[in-house]
Amino acid sequence: MSTNKVIQVEGLTKMFGDFTAVDSISFEVEKGEIFGFLGANGAGKTTAMKMLIGISKPTSGKAQVAGFDVFTHAEDIKKNIGYMSQKFALYDDLTVKENIQFFGGIYGLARTQIKEKSNALIEDLGLKTVANQLVGSLPLGWKQKISFSVALLHEPKIVFLDEPTGGVDPITRRQFWEMIYKAADLGTTVFVTTHYMDEAEYCDRVSIMVNGKIEALDTPQRLKEAFKANNMNEVFLKLARG
Numbered sequence: 001m002s003t004n005k006v007i008q009v010e011g012l013t014k015m016f017g018d019f020t021a022v023d024s025i026s027f028e029v030e031k032g033e034i035f036g037f038l039g040a041n042g043a044g045k046t047t048a049m050k051m052l053i054g055i056s057k058p059t060s061g062k063a064q065v066a067g068f069d070v071f072t073h074a075e076d077i078k079k080n081i082g083y084m085s086q087k088f089a090l091y092d093d094l095t096v097k098e099n100i101q102f103f104g105g106i107y108g109l110a111r112t113q114i115k116e117k118s119n120a121l122i123e124d125l126g127l128k129t130v131a132n133q134l135v136g137s138l139p140l141g142w143k144q145k146i147s148f149s150v151a152l153l154h155e156p157k158i159v160f161l162d163e164p165t166g167g168v169d170p171i172t173r174r175q176f177w178e179m180i181y182k183a184a185d186l187g188t189t190v191f192v193t194t195h196y197m198d199e200a201e202y203c204d205r206v207s208i209m210v211n212g213k214i215e216a217l218d219t220p221q222r223l224k225e226a227f228k229a230n231n232m233n234e235v236f237l238k239l240a241r242g
């Protein structure tokens with residue numbers, strides 16, 4: 001098995017009773033790639049992502065994430081990935097510094113590492129002036145940037161981002177994507193879901209899910225050519241809305 005493939009999925013399926021939420025999806029993601037995982041509401045993205053991060057057992061199929069099997073080594077997967085979503089965020093009633101220290105502890109970093117990393121993060125993100133403020137008092141865009149950095153604290157091989165920029169303004173979203181590029185340049189694989197089609201253009205490759213199936217998967221450029229579309233929004237509409 002090639003070591004450059006950090007996610008390998010074959011025929012992965014999840015059923016809830018008679019309903020097939022994820023219908024035999026297959027794809028591979030390379031180390032350092034920014035992989036966009038798109039689909040309309042209810043297409044099955046979250047269900048698929050939950051299987052990949054080891055918190056939901058697939059009904060059938062195969063998947064390896066960061067070198068570990070989702071059926072037999074889900075705990076190892078959790079240790080080797082980062083995860084960020086709007087639903088799993090920072091603690092509003094802890095300060096920026098306390099949040100970083102808290103999550104550093106959860107990820108099993110040593111005290112000295114936590115201290116070094118939290119100082120570096122605060123410096124990198126220009127957070128010195130707000131380091132001792134409660135996270136709850138910060139704008140959403142800041143929370144998301146901190147949340148992303150916290151998800152990278154333990155230097156995971158892959159970071160899973162579930163609609164990381166939902167609800168923030170375009171400038172903050174652009175800044176957030178600069179952070180994504182930086183992480184990918186350093187070799188972290190980024191698996192990201194988004195509803196913003198401009199963001200789909202920033203991905204190395206994009207998969208589009210429709211009713212539980214991956215209906216298209218390629219670079220944004222090739223998808224636009226294949227669908228004779230001017231932008232990813234048109235590609236998405238042609239596919240996801242039939």
Ligand SMILES: Nc1ncnc2c1ncn2[C@@H]1O[C@H](COP(=O)(O)OP(=O)(O)OP(=O)(O)O)[C@@H](O)[C@H]1O
Pocket residue numbers: 016019021039040041042043044045046047048
């Ligand atoms: N625990 C569950 N039991 C039954 N059906 C479920 C369960 N979880 C999800 N589903 C169904 O599976 C389908 C896919 O849901 P999922 O949340 O994965 O979609 P999604 O693409 O992530 O959508 P969104 O963009 O709205 O988050 C939906 O029809 C949903 O109702």
